[in-house]
Amino acid sequence: KQEVTQIPAALSVPEGENLVLNCSFTDSAIYNLQWFRQDPGKGLTSLLLIQSSQREQTSGRLNASLDKSSGRSTLYIAASQPGDSATYLCASHNAGNMLTFGGGTRLMVKP
């Protein structure tokens, strides 16, 4: 059974800092890995999708990497802004047609 862990559980940084969120998974036989953002009381917004054959994906100030052999993915946020404050969730897509989520990292970017 796939297990996904996100570290740290919470992170507070001053505006302008670059930061890295970590995601690890136990079963490397994944189809893809998806990063989501969730604002309080809201649904999930997809940020980046990395296919199994890819190493990274970029969108604006966000860059996500995937290393299947080590069971890790990272989400890099450049020049953080207060509007980036949210919970960030990673999810692996394995056989069985379901996503397995980590517990999330709650990010606070202070002005």
Add this chain to the structure above:
Amino acid sequence: DTGVSQNPRHKITKRGQNVTFRCDPISEHNRLYWYRQTLGQGPEFLTYFQNEAQLEKSRLLSDRFSAERPKGSFSTLEIQRTEQGDSAMYLCASSLSGSSYGYTFGSGTRLTVV
């Protein structure tokens, strides 16, 4: 296309009552998923449809829960005889078939059982 739509956004119900939630997926997506998320946790898989067929159910889905997707379009999730432990955010997602496609989630239905 307005994305995945869920109704209602919030539902407060008394313990023992039945509730029903609706999800309208992205029209061309043939796969539809239900997840449950409790406070401070990541979402957990409940069930999945491909077109109108319910292909997988989690052990989290007790016999008080039932989901349908008539005609492979919208889906409903019904909870009978609600319990306080059912209080959570219920999220719906849809996708195309195939491992290369990502999921699109709706805004969720927040259920509070009092």
